Amino acid sequence: MPEKIIEVSGLQKSYKATPVLKDVSFTIDKGSIFALLGSNGAGKTTVIKILSTLLKSDGGSAVINGFDIATNGDYVRECISLTGQFVAVDEILTGRENLMLIGALKRLPNLKSTVDEWLSFSRLEDAANKKVSTYSGGMRRRLDIAMSLMGNPEVLFLDEPTTGLDPQNRIAMWELVRDLAKKGTTVFLTTQYLEEAEYLADYIAILHGGKIIAEGTPKYLKERMPERGVRLNFDSEIKANTAIKLLTEHGISADSIEQNLPSLEDVFLTLIDERKERTQHEKI
Numbered sequence: 129m130p131e132k133i134i135e136v137s138g139l140q141k142s143y144k145a146t147p148v149l150k151d152v153s154f155t156i157d158k159g160s161i162f163a164l165l166g167s168n169g170a171g172k173t174t175v176i177k178i179l180s181t182l183l184k185s186d187g188g189s190a191v192i193n194g195f196d197i198a199t200n201g202d203y204v205r206e207c208i209s210l211t212g213q214f215v216a217v218d219e220i221l222t223g224r225e226n227l228m229l230i231g232a233l234k235r236l237p238n239l240k241s242t243v244d245e246w247l248s249f250s251r252l253e254d255a256a257n258k259k260v261s262t263y264s265g266g267m268r269r270r271l272d273i274a275m276s277l278m279g280n281p282e283v284l285f286l287d288e289p290t291t292g293l294d295p296q297n298r299i300a301m302w303e304l305v306r307d308l309a310k311k312g313t314t315v316f317l318t319t320q321y322l323e324e325a326e327y328l329a330d331y332i333a334i335l336h337g338g339k340i341i342a343e344g345t346p347k348y349l350k351e352r353m354p355e356r357g358v359r360l361n362f363d364s365e366i367k368a369n370t371a372i373k374l375l376t377e378h379g380i381s382a383d384s385i386e387q388n389l390p391s392l393e394d395v396f397l398t399l400i401d402e403r404k405e406r407t408q409h410e411k412i
């Protein structure tokens with residue numbers, strides 16, 4: 129069994145009278161990429177804020193790297209880092225200056241070479257001495273993440289790391305996250321993009337209505353869908369077109385037949401629809 133670095137049990141949180149998290153439980157393997165998936169307002173940021181000790185829960189418990197967030201917040205903060213949903217870089221400073229500032233605050237040794245390393249990791253060497261106000265969204269995000277990563281935290285929380293990025297920058301971010309996981313960092317990310325979770329995550333939990341309504345590997349989540357179609361593949365378009373026309377009459381056989389797994393998007397929408405139906409029944 130892989131070691132668990134995060135264990136969350138029965139987490140609850142209300143904002144005034146509005147319950148947002150009702151009963152949230154999950155565990156995360158050390159060194160894995162975990163995605164918390166949910167629509168706008170599902171409570172993803174709330175979970176991240178609680179786990180990173182910025183916000184107190186109303187109930188339940190969470191242990192990170194062996195430390196209880198409620199009683200050992202200081203230790204928890206030492207082994208985690210957070211890149212929030214909204215980029216937190218200083219516009220007036222250059223990329224290098226931003227990193228130097230954070231490194232100095234964290235009292236890192238060999239500051240100059242450490243900063244160079246992170247500039248290179250986040251592919252910002254060329255822009256290192258330019259003011260952040262001239263950076264693109266993708267560059268700001270990468271700088272933000274580099275700032276979070278200085279000091280090599282055990283766990284990195286990334287709240288919607290690719291929201292607002294163009295496809296090219298999104299893919300660059302995915303590569304960066306994968307590189308991190310390869311280095312041994314446990315990555316906890318939130319996303320609304322199903323293809324992002326599908327591509328990146330070792331394990332996915334879907335947050336909806338204040339609870340985790342489904343969890344597992346991307347493959348498991350797709351396989352648990354009850355209805356699957358069958359796809360016929362032909363080795364040329366002409367053949368396929370002919371086949372479509374004549375299949376029933378002439379019985380042209382397919383070159384290969386494979387199971388057509390639903391996309392995670394199908395899984396997500398089906399699960400939410402099931403919930404809606406159930407809640408309606410409950411009300412009746």
Ligand SMILES: Nc1ncnc2c1ncn2[C@@H]1O[C@H](COP(=O)(O)OP(=O)(O)OP(=O)(O)O)[C@@H](O)[C@H]1O
Pocket residue numbers: 143144148166167168169170171172173174175213320
């Ligand atoms: N400080 C607050 N006071 C009152 N309500 C809040 C507060 N913070 C969040 N909420 C509400 O709690 C719910 C969950 O918010 P949260 O930001 O955790 O969702 P999210 O899943 O991160 O959404 P998004 O995808 O839009 O970032 C929302 O309905 C939000 O309006």
Ligand SMILES: [Mg+2]
Pocket residue numbers: 172173174213287
């Ligand atoms: Mg959020």
